[in-house]
Amino acid sequence: MELTAIPGVGEKTAAALAELDDAERALRDGDVAALSQAPGISAGRAAAIARAAIRYEHGADGDFLATDRARDIFEDVLALLQERTVTDYAARRVETFVPTGAESRIVEMRELVERATSRDVDEATLDALAEVEPLTDPPATRVRDRCLATTDAETYAAATDAFPELSVEVVDDARGLAELARSYATVIALDETFAGVDVAGDVRVRPDAFDHPADVVPERLLAFFAANRDSLLAAARVHETAGMEPPCDLDALRNALARLDDDGTPVGDDELDRLITAVDDLDAAVGTAESVANDHLRDVIRERDVTIEGTDFLSLVEQGARVDALLSRELADEFDRAVEKARDHLIDSLDLGDEADLAERVFSDDPTFPVERNEEAVSRLRTELKAARDRRAARLKSDLAADLGALRDPVDDLVRAALERDVELALARFAADFDCTLPRIDDEVSGVAVEAGRSPLLDVAFEDVEPVDYAVSGVTLLSGVNSGGKTSTLDLLALVTTLAHMGLPVPAESARVERVSELHYYAKSQGTLDAGAFEATLRDFATLARGTDSRLVLVDELESITEPGASAKIIAGILEALDGQAVTAVFVSHLAGEIRDAAGIDVAVDGIEAVGLVDGELRVNRSPVTDHLARSTPELIVEKLATEGDGAGVADGGDGDDFYGRLLEKF
CATH class of the missing domain: 3.40.50 (Rossmann fold)
Known part of the structure; x- marks a missing residue:
C-alpha cells in the first residue's frame, strides 16, 4: 500500500507510519493502537488515518455522510458502540467502522458481525478486559556494566x-x-x-x-515484559475465560513473568539474592564483626582484672603501650578467638561461600587492640562480590531473555486477540441490547424497508419505543401530526441506512436497504432563514439535484426556511428535479397537500395517522400509512369538538355543533 496515496496522508505522516514494524497490517486491520505508536500520531489522528485507509483500500471515494445531520447520526451510532466497549483500544477501533457504499467493505464487516454475535458475553471476560492495554515499548534505560x-x-x-x-x-x-x-x-x-x-x-x-x-541487551526485552506484565496477564485471563485458543503456552508465560521484577531485573534466584544482600550489607557486617572481636577482648581483659590485675593492663593499653607485645604475651589465644569470632560473624552474616577466603583477610592475625578491618581486603571482597553478582545477574538476564524471546511475537498476538475480542463483544452487546438483525443490502432492492424497527436514539428507554414499519422508495412526502413521529421516522431510516452501510446489524425484526453512495439528511431549520442562508440552502439542493450517484435523501420540514406559500413551490421543484434519478427521497412536511398540488409530477404521499385525542393526549399509529395524507392536529381537535356535540358557542347565540362542523369542512 502506497502510504501517500491514502487521502490525508502526506510525506511527513507517511514517514512516521513507515517507522512501524508493519504499518500496512495496522492500516488494513484498523489497528489504531499500533498506528498511534508512530511518532507524532495521536490516537484520534490514528483513527482518522485508519478510516481513510479503509476507504482507499475498498475504493470508497467521497464521503458517505454528506450532511451535518447524517454525521450526527453516525456519531450517535459510535457512541452506542463505544458505551459497550471496555478498553480504550476498542473504543477507538469502532471509530474505523465507517459507512461506505463499497460492497467489499460491507461484506467484510458483516463477516465480523457474524463472528461477534456468535460469542458469549460473560462478566469474567469483561472484568479481565478491563486490564488489557496495547503493548508499549518502555524508554531505553542506561546499562553501565x-x-x-x-x-x-x-x-x-x-x-x-x-x-x-x-x-x-x-x-x-x-x-x-x-x-x-x-x-x-x-x-x-x-x-x-x-x-x-x-x-x-x-x-x-x-x-x-x-x-x-x-543477546547484546537482554535488559530491553526484560523491560518490555516488565512494563506490560499486567496487560499480558489480563490478556491471558481473557483467553481462558472466553475459551479462546492462545498463541502461546500461558503457563510458560506466567512462569517467565514470575521470574521478573517490576524494574526488569530477574527475581527468585537464591544465589543472586545472596550476592545482592552481601554487597549491600558488607560495610555494616564488617563493622559488626569488629565489634564482636573487640567486645570479646574487653570482656577477657576485664576478667583478667581479678587474676592478673587486668585493670592496670587495660590502662596501659589505652595509654598506647605496645598492644601486639602485650597481647602476644598475655592474651595470644584470646586474640585468636576474637578474630575467629569476627571472621565467623562476617562469613555467616553475609552467607559467604567461595568468598570466605577473602573475608578471612579482612581481619589480620597480628595482635592489635582495638581490632580493625583491613580496608584493602574489604575493597577486594566488595569487588569480588559485585563481580559475582553482576555475572550471576547477566547470566540470569540472558537465560530469562532467551525464554521470553520465544514469547515476544506470540504475546503481540495474545494481546491483539484479546483487544479484538472486546470489539466483538461490543458488537454482540449492541446487537443484543437493541434486538438487531443483519439487513438485506444490495443493488437489487430499491429504497429502504423496515419491519418493527425501533430507534435507540430516542429519549425514552429502548423497551418503551413503539416499533415502526415503513417501506419507501422513489420520491415521497411524509405527512402527519405534530409530535406524531415524523422526525423519529427519518432518524430511524437514517440509522438503519447508516448501520447497513457500516456492515452492522440494525434495530429491527427485518430490513432491506438499497446500497447507495451517499446519505443526505437535512434537519429541520430553526426558524426562517435570512436571504444569504436561504440562497446557500438552495445551492445545496441544486448540487444535490445535479448528482448522478445513488443517494438517500431525508429532509425534515424544509418549508420552515421561508414563507409557506413559497416553500411549497420550492419543495415541489426540488422533488421534480430528483424524480427519475437514482434517489430515494423522503421529505417530511406539513404542506404535503400543497406541495403535491404544486408539483408537475405524481408525488407519493405517506402519512403518520393519528388515532385521535384521548384525555387531551394525541394517540398515533407510529408506522406511516402508504398513499395517505395524514390529518393535522388542528383538524383532529376540530373533529373531536364536532363529534362531542357539547353545545359550545350556544351562549353566543349560535349552534356550536354547526360551527365545528363548518370548520371541519374546511379541511
Whole structure:
C-alpha cells in the first residue's frame, strides 16, 4: 500500500507510519493502537488515518455522510458502540467502522458481525478486559556494566542508534579493547577482525550483534515484559475465560513473568539474592564483626582484672603501650578467638561461600587492640562480590531473555486477540441490547424497508419505543401530526441506512436497504432563514439535484426556511428535479397537500395517522400509512369538538355543533 496515496496522508505522516514494524497490517486491520505508536500520531489522528485507509483500500471515494445531520447520526451510532466497549483500544477501533457504499467493505464487516454475535458475553471476560492495554515499548534505560567497541565510524553510528542503552566506544586495536575491559564488566566487539584476540576480561566478539539485540541487551526485552506484565496477564485471563485458543503456552508465560521484577531485573534466584544482600550489607557486617572481636577482648581483659590485675593492663593499653607485645604475651589465644569470632560473624552474616577466603583477610592475625578491618581486603571482597553478582545477574538476564524471546511475537498476538475480542463483544452487546438483525443490502432492492424497527436514539428507554414499519422508495412526502413521529421516522431510516452501510446489524425484526453512495439528511431549520442562508440552502439542493450517484435523501420540514406559500413551490421543484434519478427521497412536511398540488409530477404521499385525542393526549399509529395524507392536529381537535356535540358557542347565540362542523369542512 502506497502510504501517500491514502487521502490525508502526506510525506511527513507517511514517514512516521513507515517507522512501524508493519504499518500496512495496522492500516488494513484498523489497528489504531499500533498506528498511534508512530511518532507524532495521536490516537484520534490514528483513527482518522485508519478510516481513510479503509476507504482507499475498498475504493470508497467521497464521503458517505454528506450532511451535518447524517454525521450526527453516525456519531450517535459510535457512541452506542463505544458505551459497550471496555478498553480504550476498542473504543477507538469502532471509530474505523465507517459507512461506505463499497460492497467489499460491507461484506467484510458483516463477516465480523457474524463472528461477534456468535460469542458469549460473560462478566469474567469483561472484568479481565478491563486490564488489557496495547503493548508499549518502555524508554531505553542506561546499562553501565557493558559497552560496545568498534574501529569503524559507520558501525559506531549504527550501533549508537541500534543500542541506545549502551556506551559505544571507538578503539584502534586490541590494546584499546584491553583498556575498556578494565573499565567495563563486559565488552562486546562488533568487528570480526577482533576474532581470536586474547584480551584479559570478559570480551566478546559479536559481528552479528545487530541481528541479535536480545543477546547484546537482554535488559530491553526484560523491560518490555516488565512494563506490560499486567496487560499480558489480563490478556491471558481473557483467553481462558472466553475459551479462546492462545498463541502461546500461558503457563510458560506466567512462569517467565514470575521470574521478573517490576524494574526488569530477574527475581527468585537464591544465589543472586545472596550476592545482592552481601554487597549491600558488607560495610555494616564488617563493622559488626569488629565489634564482636573487640567486645570479646574487653570482656577477657576485664576478667583478667581479678587474676592478673587486668585493670592496670587495660590502662596501659589505652595509654598506647605496645598492644601486639602485650597481647602476644598475655592474651595470644584470646586474640585468636576474637578474630575467629569476627571472621565467623562476617562469613555467616553475609552467607559467604567461595568468598570466605577473602573475608578471612579482612581481619589480620597480628595482635592489635582495638581490632580493625583491613580496608584493602574489604575493597577486594566488595569487588569480588559485585563481580559475582553482576555475572550471576547477566547470566540470569540472558537465560530469562532467551525464554521470553520465544514469547515476544506470540504475546503481540495474545494481546491483539484479546483487544479484538472486546470489539466483538461490543458488537454482540449492541446487537443484543437493541434486538438487531443483519439487513438485506444490495443493488437489487430499491429504497429502504423496515419491519418493527425501533430507534435507540430516542429519549425514552429502548423497551418503551413503539416499533415502526415503513417501506419507501422513489420520491415521497411524509405527512402527519405534530409530535406524531415524523422526525423519529427519518432518524430511524437514517440509522438503519447508516448501520447497513457500516456492515452492522440494525434495530429491527427485518430490513432491506438499497446500497447507495451517499446519505443526505437535512434537519429541520430553526426558524426562517435570512436571504444569504436561504440562497446557500438552495445551492445545496441544486448540487444535490445535479448528482448522478445513488443517494438517500431525508429532509425534515424544509418549508420552515421561508414563507409557506413559497416553500411549497420550492419543495415541489426540488422533488421534480430528483424524480427519475437514482434517489430515494423522503421529505417530511406539513404542506404535503400543497406541495403535491404544486408539483408537475405524481408525488407519493405517506402519512403518520393519528388515532385521535384521548384525555387531551394525541394517540398515533407510529408506522406511516402508504398513499395517505395524514390529518393535522388542528383538524383532529376540530373533529373531536364536532363529534362531542357539547353545545359550545350556544351562549353566543349560535349552534356550536354547526360551527365545528363548518370548520371541519374546511379541511
